[in-house]
Amino acid sequence: MADLVLRTDKLNKSFGALKASSDVTLDLRHGEIHALIGPNGAGKSTLIKQIAGNIRPDSGQVELLGRDVTGQDTVARARMGLGRTFQISALAMEYTVLQNAVLGALGGRGGPFRFFRNVMKDPGLLEPARDALERVGLADDANRRTADLSHGQRRQLEVAVALTLQPRLFLMDEPMAGLGAAGSKELTGFLDGLRQQAPILLVEHDMDAVFALADRISVLVYGQIIATGTADEIRANAEVRRAYLGEEEAA
Amino acid sequence: MLTRESLLNWAMITALLIVPLAAWSLDEPFIITLATKAAILALAGVGLNIALGLGGMISLGHAAFFGIGGYAMGILAAHAQNYEPLFEWPFLFEGSNQMPLIWLVAVVFSALAALVIGVLSLRTSGVYFIMITLAFGQMLYYFAISWSAYGGEDGLSIWVRNEFPGLNTLDPIQFFAIAYVILCLALVFAARLARSPFGLALAAARQNEDRVEAVGLTPFTLRLTAFVISGAITGLAGALFADLNRFVSPTMLSWHTSGEIMIFVILGGVGRLYGPVAGAALYIMLEHLLGGVSDYWQIFLGLLLLLIVLFARGGLIGALVGREKAHG
Numbered sequence: 134m135a136d137l138v139l140r141t142d143k144l145n146k147s148f149g150a151l152k153a154s155s156d157v158t159l160d161l162r163h164g165e166i167h168a169l170i171g172p173n174g175a176g177k178s179t180l181i182k183q184i185a186g187n188i189r190p191d192s193g194q195v196e197l198l199g200r201d202v203t204g205q206d207t208v209a210r211a212r213m214g215l216g217r218t219f220q221i222s223a224l225a226m227e228y229t230v231l232q233n234a235v236l237g238a239l240g241g242r243g244g245p246f247r248f249f250r251n252v253m254k255d256p257g258l259l260e261p262a263r264d265a266l267e268r269v270g271l272a273d274d275a276n277r278r279t280a281d282l283s284h285g286q287r288r289q290l291e292v293a294v295a296l297t298l299q300p301r302l303f304l305m306d307e308p309m310a311g312l313g314a315a316g317s318k319e320l321t322g323f324l325d326g327l328r329q330q331a332p333i334l335l336v337e338h339d340m341d342a343v344f345a346l347a348d349r350i351s352v353l354v355y356g357q358i359i360a361t362g363t364a365d366e367i368r369a370n371a372e373v374r375r376a377y378l379g380e381e382e383a384a
Numbered sequence: 385m386l387t388r389e390s391l392l393n394w395a396m397i398t399a400l401l402i403v404p405l406a407a408w409s410l411d412e413p414f415i416i417t418l419a420t421k422a423a424i425l426a427l428a429g430v431g432l433n434i435a436l437g438l439g440g441m442i443s444l445g446h447a448a449f450f451g452i453g454g455y456a457m458g459i460l461a462a463h464a465q466n467y468e469p470l471f472e473w474p475f476l477f478e479g480s481n482q483m484p485l486i487w488l489v490a491v492v493f494s495a496l497a498a499l500v501i502g503v504l505s506l507r508t509s510g511v512y513f514i515m516i517t518l519a520f521g522q523m524l525y526y527f528a529i530s531w532s533a534y535g536g537e538d539g540l541s542i543w544v545r546n547e548f549p550g551l552n553t554l555d556p557i558q559f560f561a562i563a564y565v566i567l568c569l570a571l572v573f574a575a576r577l578a579r580s581p582f583g584l585a586l587a588a589a590r591q592n593e594d595r596v597e598a599v600g601l602t603p604f605t606l607r608l609t610a611f612v613i614s615g616a617i618t619g620l621a622g623a624l625f626a627d628l629n630r631f632v633s634p635t636m637l638s639w640h641t642s643g644e645i646m647i648f649v650i651l652g653g654v655g656r657l658y659g660p661v662a663g664a665a666l667y668i669m670l671e672h673l674l675g676g677v678s679d680y681w682q683i684f685l686g687l688l689l690l691l692i693v694l695f696a697r698g699g700l701i702g703a704l705v706g707r708e709k710a711h712g
């Protein structure tokens with residue numbers, strides 16, 4: 134159990150008659166990328182929100198680093214080391230790229246209740262912030278307004294902010310969405326190396342990326358995990374083909 | 385490096401100093417009083433701007449803090465002038481006519497009120513937040529009206545302006561100097577606050593709450609802290625305002641006052657550091673110039689406000705120097 138970074142145990146969540154999560158049990162191990170795939174409306178977002186702490190499951194448990202965090206909110210889970218990127222970029226749009234990264238570093242360090250020092254002159258925050266921007270390839274854009282960034286650059290910044298937290302695990306909700314082939318390939322290469330720093334639970338629609346990256350893949354259909362396994366196992370799984378991959382081939 | 389905005393800021397704060405000095409040399413005490421009033425109202429706006437501009441909290445209840453500051457002055461000074469003890473236990477206290485003590489009491493009580501109101505109202509957002517802050521303000525307003533021990537609806541008159549060690553506060557230019565220095569200190573404080581780690585996190589919570597939570601910071605505590613600081617500064621302004629008029633009444637607590645403080649901020653430019661200075665100065669000038677022409681001068685104020693909200697979202701400062709630069 135100790136080598137599990139994240140574990141969900143029989144998560145159930147319903148919205149009225151709709152069962153969005155049904156006995157969802159999955160885990161994330163050190164050093165791996167675990168991809169979560171599934172057709173639209175399968176309940177991926179609901180699951181992500183239960184893991185991040187935005188919504189509480191009706192029943193079941195979420196364990197982070199061996200601790201039950203089911204009753205903890207998003208802030209507590211972030212402090213424990215959960216670094217999250219959002220499906221729709223959640224950034225401070227009026228800020229510069231660097232300011233967003235510094236915000237992340239501030240969150241990572243803690244203690245925001247300092248009222249006098251200039252935050253943009255604090256080497257303890259600037260260093261990790263610049264470092265993270267460097268790593269995602271945004272170093273040259275540090276002083277641009279976030280609102281002026283392209284869609285793809287915002288995705289990169291999301292990842293950079295998560296990096297500044299020095300998280301114990303990443304929870305990435307469709308980081309490739311809308312990136313285009315080149316950007317998607319670049320990010321794939323980056324995430325490939327990132328797993329050594331902290332494991333990644335990756336929700337992604339880009340199947341090329343998923344099959345290239347994932348150590349394990351879980352398939353979510355109608356709120357249920359119908360299969361978990363390596364890329365080859367998932368490709369070979371008849372139920373998955375029927376429920377999900379076949380749909381794509383047909384389309 | 386001086387940006388156009390900081391040049392304009394220097395020009396405004398210098399003008400606010402030069403005008404009363406010129407009036408003093410020309411022996412025009414009324415102009416000095418107007419400048420004093422502008423400085424004090426600007427201070428109230430600087431307080432509100434921390435909640436509204438930096439934190440995105442649309443408080444329509446800041447009159448509560450302005451009024452609490454006013455009543456802190458009124459109550460302490462009334463007891464002092466009547467030689468009636470305010471309390472006798474644990475020690476005899478007969479009120480005070482010393483400004484520093486009055487300010488301290490005003491700041492502490494308005495901060496406490498902001499803490500209580502903030503804890504209850506910051507659980508909501510948007511229009512509910514506006515309504516709850518408004519409701520708290522009105523509660524205090526009606527309480528003051530019914531509080532007959534301190535003048536009820538008629539308010540409290542103080543015969544002699546309170547004292548400040550080493551100064552003659554009855555001399556308009558000296559009282560102006562007090563208000564002006566406090567305004568400058570508050571502006572320095574607000575500027576540093578905006579650039580501090582706290583300011584970065586607070587303004588981020590205004591822009592994107594999810595982001596702030598995802599980096600492990602709690603928007604609620606950031607906002608509550610800002611709301612308390614904001615209320616305390618507006619409360620200090622209230623104490624000065626009451627001293628300027630040597631009078632405090634429930635009007636200081638009314639939602640009309642909350643609206644006026646908000647108008648200063650919007651006229652000058654929401655979130656602009658010197659926005660409240662520009663807004664309050666413009667308001668006082670309009671009141672003085674147009675008020676002489678027509679009793680209904682606020683029609684013009686309304687028109688101006690409409691134009692600014694429709695065409696110059698950055699307020700007066702935004703119209704003069706353009707969009708705020710994200711400082712790197």
